[in-house]
Amino acid sequence: MSKQFQGNFFEDFRLGQTLRHGTPRTITDGDAALYIALTGSRFLLHCATPAAHAMGLREKNVDDLLAFHVAFGKTVPEVSLNAVANLGYADVRFLRPVYVGDTLSAESTVIGLKENSSGRNGNVYVRSTACNQYGEEVLSWIRWVMVHKRDPASPAPETVLPELPDHVSVDRLPIPAGLDAADFDTTLTASPHLWEDYGVGERIDHINGMTVDESDHTLATKLYQNNARVHFEAHMMSGSRFGRRLMYGGHVISVCRALSYNGLANAIGIAAINGGAHCNPSFAGDTFYAWSEIADKWELPGRADLGALRVRTYGVKNMDTRELGSPKVEVEGKSRYHESVVLDLDYTVLMPRRG
Amino acid sequence: MSKQFQGNFFEDFRLGQTLRHGTPRTITDGDAALYIALTGSRFLLHCATPAAHAMGLREKNVDDLLAFHVAFGKTVPEVSLNAVANLGYADVRFLRPVYVGDTLSAESTVIGLKENSSGRNGNVYVRSTACNQYGEEVLSWIRWVMVHKRDPASPAPETVLPELPDHVSVDRLPIPAGLDAADFDTTLTASPHLWEDYGVGERIDHINGMTVDESDHTLATKLYQNNARVHFEAHMMSGSRFGRRLMYGGHVISVCRALSYNGLANAIGIAAINGGAHCNPSFAGDTFYAWSEIADKWELPGRADLGALRVRTYGVKNMDTRELGSPKVEVEGKSRYHESVVLDLDYTVLMPRRG
Amino acid sequence: MSKQFQGNFFEDFRLGQTLRHGTPRTITDGDAALYIALTGSRFLLHCATPAAHAMGLREKNVDDLLAFHVAFGKTVPEVSLNAVANLGYADVRFLRPVYVGDTLSAESTVIGLKENSSGRNGNVYVRSTACNQYGEEVLSWIRWVMVHKRDPASPAPETVLPELPDHVSVDRLPIPAGLDAADFDTTLTASPHLWEDYGVGERIDHINGMTVDESDHTLATKLYQNNARVHFEAHMMSGSRFGRRLMYGGHVISVCRALSYNGLANAIGIAAINGGAHCNPSFAGDTFYAWSEIADKWELPGRADLGALRVRTYGVKNMDTRELGSPKVEVEGKSRYHESVVLDLDYTVLMPRRG
Missing domain, CATH: 3.10.129.10 (Hotdog Thioesterase)
Structure with missing residues (x-):
């Protein structure tokens, strides 16, 4: 065998x-520190134990x-x-x-x-x-x-397609036990914007960008112990149509989420990912930028301290997001992602309310 | 808004x-481990908990x-x-x-x-x-x-210039509470040189060098959650006069301090930075070397176990420091930093005395 | 002085x-996390505290x-x-x-x-x-x-050669105190192969490869606080016969050990290294592959839960191991390592028995 x-x-x-x-x-704390070094993420609850305590969590998560x-x-x-x-x-x-x-x-x-x-x-x-x-x-x-x-000759199984929800509905959004944002202190993030301040349809260009080099994405992907060969083997990939290693799409998500801090600093946690597309491949040397659109906003049942924002974050490579009106372009009569758009992520974050 | x-x-x-x-x-310990990986630093009190205990600290700091x-x-x-x-x-x-x-x-x-x-x-x-x-x-x-x-047209404020001390005077040097170097064991660092052994004016070329690649300085700068764009955005910087990302000058300080271990191994802590200049920009691929000059040495009030050394450490790129007599050269009658000098750091370290 | x-x-x-x-x-946990990020290693006892507890260890080691x-x-x-x-x-x-x-x-x-x-x-x-x-x-x-x-003129010392054992004999193999593999659960590693399943002479090509970039090997070597200059100084090494930095051979060992997980997942610990050769130098950009041969297998005295495998792992760069029948080739009548072989490691691992 x-x-x-x-x-x-x-x-x-x-x-x-x-x-x-x-x-x-x-x-471990080692993983958490590396994650910060690999993404530059600054979200409060993952950085600061006293802030996590003040909000009812056991420690920074x-x-x-x-x-x-x-x-x-x-x-x-x-x-x-x-x-x-x-x-x-x-x-x-x-x-x-x-x-x-x-x-x-x-x-x-x-x-x-x-x-x-x-x-x-x-x-x-x-x-x-x-x-x-x-x-x-x-x-x-x-x-x-x-x-x-x-073996292409092996018989096809019966087709069964699962039901795929369009998004995680508000009643199914998980909220960490004990989390209490009633006394949320915006000076901790130096950002005054809370749930009430965001409007459905609003667009936020996150300004800052981040170049990801070969060691960055491979260290990240090894840290995650993801062993898909396309991310790690330059030798094998030199013979592929890309000619080089592909970046793990999940790392692109992480980089864009980290970039979104500038504009969504108080989005203290992700409750759900509704769906996502890796629209174009990403490679070492690409500089990522991102913008977000507020797709929806929901009150949470029984909570005055916390609301939910459904956010659509678009990741773009090697291009200022402000040059792109829309993530899609018309190509020969078909709507397609712009060639610079690498990520279309539909997710739901928790954000403190003004209380 | x-x-x-x-x-x-x-x-x-x-x-x-x-x-x-x-x-x-x-x-966290994750940050400390990454710092070692990013700089190669080997200073005792940051590496070894038992040594920190033996010297009166709560743990390695x-x-x-x-x-x-x-x-x-x-x-x-x-x-x-x-x-x-x-x-x-x-x-x-x-x-x-x-x-x-x-x-x-x-x-x-x-x-x-x-x-x-x-x-x-x-x-x-x-x-x-x-x-x-x-x-x-x-x-x-x-x-x-x-x-x-x-807006260039906005009015100028009243000019106020703060007093800038030339250096942190010996009476204002902080010494960690509880620190006791009376029984300092030089076998721990495998270096016999203590405070008494250094003479004002002495020059120490630190021999070893370190090349910093793109992922090294960007991982470090993200670890520090410093979000200055010039360090991270190859796309934006390709249009700058540098054509590429600038290295965070603080990381150059860290690399030079780590290199200074070879010659200043028993400089167990930095008490103060008196001043510093990033003389020339640094980029990925640069190999850093360093030399130090002992600018002054002071006894510490009431302490027989510990003295202070005022050190001037020069960081040099892509050149053996022994080829440079001085960090400055005369250019058209003016004294300027040599084009390979990237750092001129004036700081004060604590070092055990022979007791 | x-x-x-x-x-x-x-x-x-x-x-x-x-x-x-x-x-x-x-x-610290920081070192352990970085080691995972630098190698992609997935061996159970170093990853999962509950599994280490279940096997009698104080925690993941x-x-x-x-x-x-x-x-x-x-x-x-x-x-x-x-x-x-x-x-x-x-x-x-x-x-x-x-x-x-x-x-x-x-x-x-x-x-x-x-x-x-x-x-x-x-x-x-x-x-x-x-x-x-x-x-x-x-x-x-x-x-x-x-x-x-x-000084070439200084006199030669008397020649004394120590005895070098061919391998660490089974009676000298250290086994961690308290380690008990009697209830080893192969679902934890998703790999069913235990000591009994390996035959002397068996060859295992580990399939997956890993490219190591400049920051990867230098971060690792700095983490280990190994300060050999050849690994760190691009400036100095540009004048060497290699023209660039050499990779620390120990890191190649680590990468190959991590790759060997695919085929030796239940080799939960290394008891000994019998010998090893860094057959050819390795550089940033090399993609490493590995294959192993089971050189010997031993029961351990008084243990029904654990056996030892003597393994010979060959590291190969930029070449699928399945293209190499043997690590050596004949060159002008002499047997030499193939130019793509970078590591020949002879070591002994511990592996749970079927019990």
């Missing part, structure tokens, strides 16, 4: 199948996206090692804060299968969850990927 | 004005310069986002050790203003302080920067 | 001499190679600053787990000397040990290096 694991192919997946992912990972990337990375070997493309995310919910010392494990269930018309690959839909060391779910998400078939 | 913060312009500053900087930052860069980084948004140039530092005092778990916040007071003759910018002098979570001052420094005016 | 230390030359070493190395180093590199780095100033070449390792034993919070110190004893026929350099053999803060040995190893003479 071959000792190396080369990943699952389309015909290896069965509806309802459970995939248990290795290796559990204890998150790990950046939501760091927890997500670590959990996501665990699913790569069994889910997407033979992926042609990562097609989408849905219903990503940040169910509990992750604290330093927590150990994350992940498993996935196959919830949909559809062979593609070419007969050479198919789409696999999984619901993945990550639990902490107490067996509590901290993250839950749906993801779908296009996966190669090992 | 615009959500993005684009920094203060010269006419936004008022004498006596207090600027409160976001976001507090809890320093965070490198003085790491604490400084984090505190300094907080002041960038309100002080220097629109800076033309960072002109100088004075009276930088390291008032208390910073330990893992401490949370730093910073604020600044405008102590001087002077519009420049061009009418297009002016110099702003601030006194900044960083406090820990107990409200104790851990750092205090004066800094002055040249800042753009938003 | 010169303050800078420029390292020992061949005539500075005396048989039986003890070299005490500075500076003790407290290992620091990666064996991280501990080795830190300890090794300490010996560089006194042993190999003037080395022409690092010739070999033998009898490397990982005597005790290193945990976060442990402080490592190192010392070396000269156990062999042999001037080379050129009269310009000689080989120095040292036995080095690293202790934790309790004075317990955590690592012990023999290393030999070729070191320059300061």
